[in-house]
Amino acid sequence: MAVASDATVLGQFTDSTFTYAGTTSSFYKRNKQFYVRTDGADGMPAEFEVTHTFGVYPLQQYLVPMPGGRLQALSIAWDARPKAAGGQRWFHLYPTERIGAKDPLHWTGLRQNSNFMCADCHTTNLKKGYDADARRFGTTWTELGVGCEACHGPGSAHVSLMGASGASGAPAGLGLTARLDERKNVAWTTDVSTGAPVRSLPRTSEREIDVCARCHARRSQLTDAAIAGQPFADNFRATLLEPAIFRPDGQPLDEVYNYAAFAQSKMHAKGVTCSDCHDPHSGTLRAAGNSTCTRCHQSARFDVSAHTMHAAGTPAAACATCHMPVSTYMVIDPRHDHSFRIPRPDRTASLGVPNVCTSACHAGKSPAWASAAIRTRNGRQAAGYQTFAEAFAAVERDATGATRELERIAGDETMPALVRASALERMQSQSDVDVPGVVRLLADSDALVRRAAVTLLARADDRTRLTSVVGMLTDSRRTVRTEAVLALMDVADRGLAGPDRQAFDRAFDEFVAEQRYNADRPEAQTNLGQALLQRGQLDEAQSTLTEAIRLDRTFVPAYVNLSDVYRVRHDETAAERVLREALAVDPRAAVVHHALGLALVRQHRVADALPSLARAMALEPANPRYVYVYAVALHDDGRVAVALNVLRAAAAKWPSDRAIAEAIAAYQAR
Numbered sequence: 001m002a003v004a005s006d007a008t009v010l011g012q013f014t015d016s017t018f019t020y021a022g023t024t025s026s027f028y029k030r031n032k033q034f035y036v037r038t039d040g041a042d043g044m045p046a047e048f049e050v051t052h053t054f055g056v057y058p059l060q061q062y063l064v065p066m067p068g069g070r071l072q073a074l075s076i077a078w079d080a081r082p083k084a085a086g087g088q089r090w091f092h093l094y095p096t097e098r099i100g101a102k103d104p105l106h107w108t109g110l111r112q113n114s115n116f117m118c119a120d121c122h123t124t125n126l127k128k129g130y131d132a133d134a135r136r137f138g139t140t141w142t143e144l145g146v147g148c149e150a151c152h153g154p155g156s157a158h159v160s161l162m163g164a165s166g167a168s169g170a171p172a173g174l175g176l177t178a179r180l181d182e183r184k185n186v187a188w189t190t191d192v193s194t195g196a197p198v199r200s201l202p203r204t205s206e207r208e209i210d211v212c213a214r215c216h217a218r219r220s221q222l223t224d225a226a227i228a229g230q231p232f233a234d235n236f237r238a239t240l241l242e243p244a245i246f247r248p249d250g251q252p253l254d255e256v257y258n259y260a261a262f263a264q265s266k267m268h269a270k271g272v273t274c275s276d277c278h279d280p281h282s283g284t285l286r287a288a289g290n291s292t293c294t295r296c297h298q299s300a301r302f303d304v305s306a307h308t309m310h311a312a313g314t315p316a317a318a319c320a321t322c323h324m325p326v327s328t329y330m331v332i333d334p335r336h337d338h339s340f341r342i343p344r345p346d347r348t349a350s351l352g353v354p355n356v357c358t359s360a361c362h363a364g365k366s367p368a369w370a371s372a373a374i375r376t377r378n379g380r381q382a383a384g385y386q387t388f389a390e391a392f393a394a395v396e397r398d399a400t401g402a403t404r405e406l407e408r409i410a411g412d413e414t415m416p417a418l419v420r421a422s423a424l425e426r427m428q429s430q431s432d433v434d435v436p437g438v439v440r441l442l443a444d445s446d447a448l449v450r451r452a453a454v455t456l457l458a459r460a461d462d463r464t465r466l467t468s469v470v471g472m473l474t475d476s477r478r479t480v481r482t483e484a485v486l487a488l489m490d491v492a493d494r495g496l497a498g499p500d501r502q503a504f505d506r507a508f509d510e511f512v513a514e515q516r517y518n519a520d521r522p523e524a525q526t527n528l529g530q531a532l533l534q535r536g537q538l539d540e541a542q543s544t545l546t547e548a549i550r551l552d553r554t555f556v557p558a559y560v561n562l563s564d565v566y567r568v569r570h571d572e573t574a575a576e577r578v579l580r581e582a583l584a585v586d587p588r589a590a591v592v593h594h595a596l597g598l599a600l601v602r603q604h605r606v607a608d609a610l611p612s613l614a615r616a617m618a619l620e621p622a623n624p625r626y627v628y629v630y631a632v633a634l635h636d637d638g639r640v641a642v643a644l645n646v647l648r649a650a651a652a653k654w655p656s657d658r659a660i661a662e663a664i665a666a667y668q669a670r
Contacts, residue, residue: 001054001063001122001144004034008053010060011078011090018076018090021098025076027090036064036074041108043101052144054114054122056080058087058332063114064107069129069137071114075099075107079332086332093330110552115139116520120224121215124150127224132519132547151211151280153177153228178229180208180280182273188296197296203271206232209262212274213238217259218245222478222514233447233477240452241422243396247353249389250339250419255329261339263418266385293319309377316361325356342384345370351393388419395426398622398653403430407437410449417446424452428459431624432656435460439468447477454480458487466495473503481507482514489534522548522555530561533568541565556582556589563595567602575599590620594629606637624654628663635667643667 002008013027013034023045025038034050052063052071060078063071075094081087094105104110111117115137120126125142142149149155157175173179187200210232213219217232218239226235238259239245245254250264262268277292278285285292290303301307302319310316322343324336345355348367357370374381391405409415409423424441427433433456441453454472457465465488472484485507488496492504511531518524525548532541542565548558559582566575579596582589597612613630620626627650634643647664654660 001052001119003144004050004053004062006032009034009050009062010053010056010080011062012088013050016090018092020076020092020095021100025090034062036062036076038074038076038107039101041066041101041106050074054118059091059330066108068135069115069139071119071139072108073112073114073118075105075112077330081332091331095331104552104554110522113520116518120221122146124148128517128520129224130517130520132516137520146215149228151178151180151228177227178207178211180211180275182208183275188276190298195298195301197270199271203273208273208275209259209268212280213259216257216274218256219259221518222482223517231447231477233451233479235478237479238418238448240418240425240448241392242425243392248351248392248396249344249347249353250341250386251325251337251353252327258335258338260418261337264386264416265338265340267340269385269416290317290319309373321360322356325354325360339386341386342382343370343374344381344384344389345374346381347389351389353389388415388423391423392426395429400655403427403432403434403656406430407434410441410452411437413444417444417448420444420446421448421452424449424456427456429622430656431654431658435464439464442468442472447475447480450475450477450480451483454483454487462491462495466491470496470500470503473500473507478510482511485511486531489531493535520551522552522558525551526555526558526561529558529565533561533565538565538569554585556586556592559585560591560595563599567599572599572603576603588619590616590623590626593619594626597633598629601633601636606633609633610637624650624657624660628657628659631660631663635663640667 013029016027018025023039025036027036035047037045037047040046048064050062051065054061054063057080060080062074066072076090076092079087079089079091099105115128123141123144124147127140129138154177161175182203188197191198211228213232219236222235241250247253287295294303305312308317315321320336323340326334326336328334343356345357345367347353348355358365358367388409391409394402406423406427410420438453438456441449444450454469457469469484469487472480475481496504515524515528525544529541529544545558545562559578563575563578576599579592582592593612594616597609600609610633613633617626617630631643631646644667647660650660
């Protein structure tokens with residue numbers, strides 16, 4: 001990030017234009033300042049000053065100050081690549097869509113706000129400074145761009161020590177808040193039997209990776225008090241391998257940066273850190289091409305056609321081509337998958353996931369051809385390190401026995417912690433979970449696993465939560481403590497006392513502080529509103545959820561939770577009104593159709609409710625709860641035979657679902 005000037009602006013601001021979705025935007029300079037004339041928040045053309053640049057290569061974005069202290073990122077960016085590579089042009093970041101002024105993705109909208117979305121990773125010591133009462137930002141930073149203190153923490157002690165004593169007389173830590181020395185005195189040797197590299201000393205901390213993860217992870221931020229060197233889980237909530245974001249084998253479906261890919265890799269498990277391959281100060285690799293890899297992997301064994309299956313020196317013989325497939329983001333920005341996976345064309349057929357052989361190099365060939373070629377050359381298809389893929393895919397297709405396989409993965413300490421936590425997260429959709437087994441994972445050494453175990457236990461019975469989860473309120477990591485708050489929210493006021501209640505109150509204050517830090521976001525306002533609702537603070541909950549909708553009228557969960565406030569107030573008319581407002585925004589939101597059906601049932605309008613409940617089931621057929629509720633409504637409407645048919649079909653699909661089985665038994669008994 002830099003102040004816009006002739007030295008920093010790469011885009012053509014000399015009377016150039018760009019047309020998108022019927023709007024022609026103009027870029028120009030006046031009095032050494034940079035301007036764009038484009039559609040504003042009201043959809044009408046207006047002039048805006050560009051005050052900052054964002055990024056350098058392969059693209060550069062531009063920031064425009066807006067009311068309320070907002071810095072908004074233009075969706076029209078400059079392609080900084082050479083003209084011969086297709087660059088030196090303006091382009092839109094959503095070229096196949098028509099992003100209008102009312103869309104949150106519009107450059108003036110919530111999702112293009114750099115104060116929240118971008119600036120923390122493009123500045124040093126950012127303080128977002130959102131004032132929820134004034135509804136404005138007072139964002140500050142110490143330095144534009146990523147300076148020394150972004151990775152090493154406050155540096156005044158270091159400067160003082162080095163100035164007084166020089167390097168030879170300084171203490172071991174050099175006065176740095178975060179001394180990233182996990183590679184000090186470490187060498188990589190070779191296991192002669194396998195040719196694989198071995199770290200001379202085990203990596204016993206995640207300090208360096210945590211520093212990198214702050215900006216190279218898909219995560220949510222909990223506070224702006226974070227400084228380098230603190231545990232990642234105290235300040236950020238890492239995204240797990242969620243089905244909407246990752247494929248079942250861990251390949252990215254969406255923009256996820258590098259942390260989650262690296263954390264599922266064998267490289268991470270064997271002790272590699274980011275700076276083993278990357279020079280953090282220059283931003284370059286430590287060696288060029290395959291030499292990056294052969295610094296640790298034997299060149300004679302791995303950088304030969306016998307291993308690569310391709311002629312030396314060709315693009316296909318590059319280690320990264322096969323083991324780090326590229327996905328392109330922001331239209332022109334190619335990024336490597338850092339999970340270092342072995343190509344698995346056989347999984348394209350069995351799981352529907354892409355493989356680099358037929359998607360990148362051999363587009364005219366089939367996955368079966370690629371699988372046969374690998375088996376012919378190597379005698380077998382190597383499994384690779386991402387052995388969880390089949391289990392995760394089984395859950396997505398509701399296969400029988402999927403829960404047991406997820407439980408095996410979650411309890412296997414040889415698996416990556418991110419994978420184990422993700423297995424627990426995917427068990428949320430299962431009804432036959434071994435609760436005592438999950439309880440045992442509350443003592444796991446990794447915060448990701450403990451957090452996911454707490455999340456899963458949130459649906460357990462009151463006794464289990466009050467005896468097991470309560471201990472997590474004093475966990476060493478903030479993300480685990482606040483997850484425990486959510487799991488105990490509905491029972492804390494009536495079930496906790498003494499030290500346990502005091503621990504809950506302290507953790508609840510942390511949870512509230514997180515939501516207030518992110519009060520500029522509808523997600524945070526909804527989280528807080530839901531918590532206040534569960535604690536019976538209805539006025540505060542209603543106000544908070546209403547603010548969430550004001551921030552983003554398309555954020556459906558806020559409507560659903562606001563309707564719950566009205567339900568608790570016994571105002572079903574208002575609950576129905578809010579849900580119909582949500583459907584006007586998103587007619588395909590299954591959760592809203594389901595909630596509306598329930599609201600109509602509570603008004604004794606079962607016949608009116610059935611179409612809404614059926615629509616929810618049709619929109620989200622993988623949700624057994626929607627099927628169950630629809631069947632119960634059919635039964636209550638007198639359509640017993642139809643209800644039983646629906647339930648029997650559901651039982652065939654989800655044979656271990658207790659609620660469905662009990663409903664069938666009860667209806668047949670009658």
